[in-house]
Amino acid sequence: MLSLREVTVRYGDTVAVDHVSLDLPAGEVLAVLGPSGCGKSTLLRAVAGLEPLTSGRIEVDGVDLAGTPTHKRGFALMFQDGQLFGHLTVARNVAYALRLRRTPREQLAARVAELLSLVGLEGYADRLPGTLSGGEQQRVALARALAVEPRLLLLDEPLSALDATLRQRLAGELREILVAAGTTALLVTHDHEEAFALADRLAVMRNGRVVQSGPIDEVWRTPVDEETALFLGYARVLRGGAARLLLEAGGLPAADAVAVRRSALVVADDGPLAATVVSARVTPDQIRLVVGVDGVGEVDAVAPLDTHAAAGESVRLRVDVTRLAVLRIEHAL
Amino acid sequence: MRRIAGLLLAAAVPVAVLAVLFVLPVGGMLAQGFAPQGRLDPGGVLDVLARPRVRRVAWFTLWTAGAGTALAVLLGLPAAFVLHRLAVPGRHAIRAALLVPFVLPTVVVGVAFRQLLGEGGPLGFLGLEGTPVAILAGLVFFNVAVVVRAVGAAWEALDPRPGEAAAALGASPLQVLLTVTLPALRPAIVGAASSVFLFCATAFGIVLTLGGVRYATVETEIYLLTTTLFDLRAAAALSIVQLIVVVGLLAVSARLRFTPDPGRRSATAAPRAVRRSDWTALALTLLTLVALALPILTLVAGSFRVDGSWSVDNYVALGGAGDNGALLVPVTTALLTSLRTAVDATWMALAMGLAVSLIVTRRSHGPAERRVRSVLDGFFMLPLGVSAVTLGFGFLITLDQPPLDLRDSPLLVPMAQALVALPLVVRTLAPVLAGIDDRQRQAAASLGASPWRALLTVDLPAVWKPLLAASGFAFAASLGEFGATSFLARDEAPTVPVVIFRLIGHPGEMNYGMALAASVVLATATAVVMLLVERLRVPSVGAF
Numbered sequence: 044m045l046s047l048r049e050v051t052v053r054y055g056d057t058v059a060v061d062h063v064s065l066d067l068p069a070g071e072v073l074a075v076l077g078p079s080g081c082g083k084s085t086l087l088r089a090v091a092g093l094e095p096l097t098s099g100r101i102e103v104d105g106v107d108l109a110g111t112p113t114h115k116r117g118f119a120l121m122f123q124d125g126q127l128f129g130h131l132t133v134a135r136n137v138a139y140a141l142r143l144r145r146t147p148r149e150q151l152a153a154r155v156a157e158l159l160s161l162v163g164l165e166g167y168a169d170r171l172p173g174t175l176s177g178g179e180q181q182r183v184a185l186a187r188a189l190a191v192e193p194r195l196l197l198l199d200e201p202l203s204a205l206d207a208t209l210r211q212r213l214a215g216e217l218r219e220i221l222v223a224a225g226t227t228a229l230l231v232t233h234d235h236e237e238a239f240a241l242a243d244r245l246a247v248m249r250n251g252r253v254v255q256s257g258p259i260d261e262v263w264r265t266p267v268d269e270e271t272a273l274f275l276g277y278a279r280v281l282r283g284g285a286a287r288l289l290l291e292a293g294g295l296p297a298a299d300a301v302a303v304r305r306s307a308l309v310v311a312d313d314g315p316l317a318a319t320v321v322s323a324r325v326t327p328d329q330i331r332l333v334v335g336v337d338g339v340g341e342v343d344a345v346a347p348l349d350t351h352a353a354a355g356e357s358v359r360l361r362v363d364v365t366r367l368a369v370l371r372i373e374h375a376l
Numbered sequence: 377m378r379r380i381a382g383l384l385l386a387a388a389v390p391v392a393v394l395a396v397l398f399v400l401p402v403g404g405m406l407a408q409g410f411a412p413q414g415r416l417d418p419g420g421v422l423d424v425l426a427r428p429r430v431r432r433v434a435w436f437t438l439w440t441a442g443a444g445t446a447l448a449v450l451l452g453l454p455a456a457f458v459l460h461r462l463a464v465p466g467r468h469a470i471r472a473a474l475l476v477p478f479v480l481p482t483v484v485v486g487v488a489f490r491q492l493l494g495e496g497g498p499l500g501f502l503g504l505e506g507t508p509v510a511i512l513a514g515l516v517f518f519n520v521a522v523v524v525r526a527v528g529a530a531w532e533a534l535d536p537r538p539g540e541a542a543a544a545l546g547a548s549p550l551q552v553l554l555t556v557t558l559p560a561l562r563p564a565i566v567g568a569a570s571s572v573f574l575f576c577a578t579a580f581g582i583v584l585t586l587g588g589v590r591y592a593t594v595e596t597e598i599y600l601l602t603t604t605l606f607d608l609r610a611a612a613a614l615s616i617v618q619l620i621v622v623v624g625l626l627a628v629s630a631r632l633r634f635t636p637d638p639g640r641r642s643a644t645a646a647p648r649a650v651r652r653s654d655w656t657a658l659a660l661t662l663l664t665l666v667a668l669a670l671p672i673l674t675l676v677a678g679s680f681r682v683d684g685s686w687s688v689d690n691y692v693a694l695g696g697a698g699d700n701g702a703l704l705v706p707v708t709t710a711l712l713t714s715l716r717t718a719v720d721a722t723w724m725a726l727a728m729g730l731a732v733s734l735i736v737t738r739r740s741h742g743p744a745e746r747r748v749r750s751v752l753d754g755f756f757m758l759p760l761g762v763s764a765v766t767l768g769f770g771f772l773i774t775l776d777q778p779p780l781d782l783r784d785s786p787l788l789v790p791m792a793q794a795l796v797a798l799p800l801v802v803r804t805l806a807p808v809l810a811g812i813d814d815r816q817r818q819a820a821a822s823l824g825a826s827p828w829r830a831l832l833t834v835d836l837p838a839v840w841k842p843l844l845a846a847s848g849f850a851f852a853a854s855l856g857e858f859g860a861t862s863f864l865a866r867d868e869a870p871t872v873p874v875v876i877f878r879l880i881g882h883p884g885e886m887n888y889g890m891a892l893a894a895s896v897v898l899a900t901a902t903a904v905v906m907l908l909v910e911r912l913r914v915p916s917v918g919a920f
Binding site for chain 1: 535537538540541542543544545546547548549551552555556559560562
């Protein structure tokens with residue numbers, strides 16, 4: 044559906060987006076994940092037609108969008124903080140695009156009601172945006188974006204302005220709404236949890252380049268390098284002897300580097316690794332440990348809440364192989 | 377209790393000054409209107425207002441102010457967009473230059489328009505000299521800059537993303553402008569328009585020089601009644617009406633005014649490259665700029681013409697007192713008087729303005745203190761409601777007998793000018809002081825700083841640049857002040873605007889040329905001061 048070919052955006056001497064090529068099939072959600080300043084927002088704006096391309100092509104269904112201004116692209120853009128029109132009521136905000144298309148009055152009212160119930164905001168029609176909470180504003184923004192069934196929904200960190208609990212809940216709802224509506228969406232975010240909550244596909248972006256892309260579970264299981272692994276939420280990367288020891292304990296073939304999640308090492312009486320607890324901290328789900336493992340050094344580990352693991356004690360650890368990723372090391376010396 | 381006592385102590389000096397220089401003159405004026413010769417006779421005011429000429433004057437004031445406001449807004453909006461949102465080369469210089477018309481002495485602008493529209497002027501063929509259209513053009517000339525600055529600042533601070541969201545939803549650039557941008561700018565536009573209306577309705581120098589006796593507004597009528605007809609009672613009656621209307625307008629405009637928050641400059645969007653769809657706005661802006669430059673250029677050109685050839689004789693003649701005894705002193709002496717007066721007016725306005733700004737922006741502890749502070753706040757804002765002419769008139773009729781006989785004091789004119797400039801100073805300083813988070817002072821106090829030391833280390837570093845800008849602003853305003861000064865300046869010690877007005881009204885070949893030359897000198901002085909102020913980049917300056 045959407046395809047980017049060698050898209051480049053420059054501001055003077057700085058290259059914000061550097062030869063990015065991506066494909067987004069119809070009906071799927073692609074998340075572009077990257078740290079702030081990596082060029083992901085510029086990429087989104089370029090797709091929206093708000094930034095001119097220096098070179099490259101953006102196509103939808105094989106048609107080049109180069110000469111098409113933003114308002115004729117048939118997309119919808121949803122910002123981090125909603126960017127509702129403060130002078131219009133909720134209903135008017137949602138109806139904005141419908142009015143532009145001169146939708147008949149009865150049809151318009153019905154569609155607005157439908158959308159507000161889709162985002163769970165029945166009865167909010169006559170409120171002004173200023174009186175809504177952050178989460179409610181964000182849902183109105185979503186309803187507004189979905190009103191005319193855009194060919195492509197562009198989401199700029201749609202959840203990151205919200206607090207943690209709300210973010211989790213809204214992420215689930217947003218995903219359901221997107222799937223139910225069969226929307227094709229491009230999402231940019233720096234928060235890997237937001238990406239995992241919403242997307243089917245993932246592209247990792249760094250310094251203007253896409254360093255890895257593919258189905259989300261695939262990218263997750265095989266990060267392309269250390270930086271990507273750390274950005275995806277792996278706690279640390281072990282190399283050399285430490286990596287080999289850990290992989291052996293997990294029954295995996297040897298490799299030079301392995302990225303581990305915090306929960307890759309689990310306290311278990313029959314575990315193959317011996318370790319000493321350096322520090323322990325109780326969380327609602329489990330005990331988080333820092334342990335010294337012979338031949339590996341200090342690493343993170345977890346223990347079930349019912350185990351007794353205080354600092355200074357010796358424990359046995361097993362390796363949870365679903366929680367680590369083997370890295371190919373490029374240019375290793 | 378101690379805090380309130382301290383507050384009252386700090387406020388005592390400004391309150392006393394305002395009592396003498398404001399309450400007394402205005403009170404005297406009210407007394408003159410309601411109780412002439414000590415007998416209460418409020419009906420007399422109504423008699424004055426029933427006069428046909430007074431009604432005509434009131435109506436003329438209203439419609440010129442309304443039309444002037446509408447035109448200034450219409451011309452100002454495209455220019456605000458082009459100069460504040462587009463990456464037009466030289467936009468900073470143009471923005472700075474745009475401030476010049478607003479601070480140009482009103483008399484100078486009047487002279488410039490006479491030169492432009494008069495017989496033999498570049499637009500003389502239009503036959504507009506001495507018509508209301510000329511007055512209207514003068515009013516618009518002054519106030520376009522107000523709209524450009526106020527709306528431009530808001531436009532610059534406007535988050536572009538709602539507009540982008542609208543565009544992504546299918547709104548064309550025009551639809552984005554109408555449905556998103558203009559509604560978001562409405563407070564700024566309405567605020568600017570109400571300020572402009574106020575400026576137009578109280579315009580004095582421009583109306584007096586272009587309209588003369590025939591087309592008078594309330595302001596000029598007060599002047600004419602006082603100085604040529606000696607009908608103090610009617611003048612007082614008009615002043616009272618003026619006072620009521622202006623205070624009402626101010627109350628409205630204060631609620632609507634948009635002041636850029638000096639603490640939040642980061643939100644401004646970078647100006648974007650010019651697109652083909654911007655050509656209408658660009659063309660309109662160019663037209664506006666040409667229209668603004670034309671009177672000034674004509675004025676400068678005219679000042680170098682004597683008997684149809686180029687010459688600097690007009691400037692040389694400034695060393696003398698003009699033909700046919702037009703003046704009692706040479707223009708150069710008047711220039712010195714002007715500068716001295718402006719220096720005095722500036723320090724007075726600055727001292728008062730700083731004290732007032734500090735007092736009204738401090739955080740109150742407890743409801744009693746807050747009540748005292750808000751009463752003080754309201755009291756200090758009173759001078760805003762009085763036009764310069766009313767003030768001058770009030771000074772004239774009250775400060776002329778012991779123990780307050782200031783008629784011959786060289787400080788009388790600076791005091792009046794300082795009061796006129798006071799609102800400019802307060803409006804520049806107060807937003808900056810209010811923008812300092814009070815927790816900074818609390819942090820300083822917790823680290824052992826005395827209140828005095830906190831003032832020096834927290835407030836002063838933030839406020840010194842605005843203070844400098846405010847002093848420049850006050851200085852320029854004082855240099856060009858004509859409304860109050862025209863009442864108060866003694867014949868043997870006139871300021872330059874007074875001299876210019878006298879020269880254009882006095883027959884004699886050289887006099888008119890000298891008026892042009894003096895206007896150019898005065899305009900250059902104010903423009904230089906204002907351009908220096910603009911270089912300080914204090915956002916609240918000129919947030920009228």
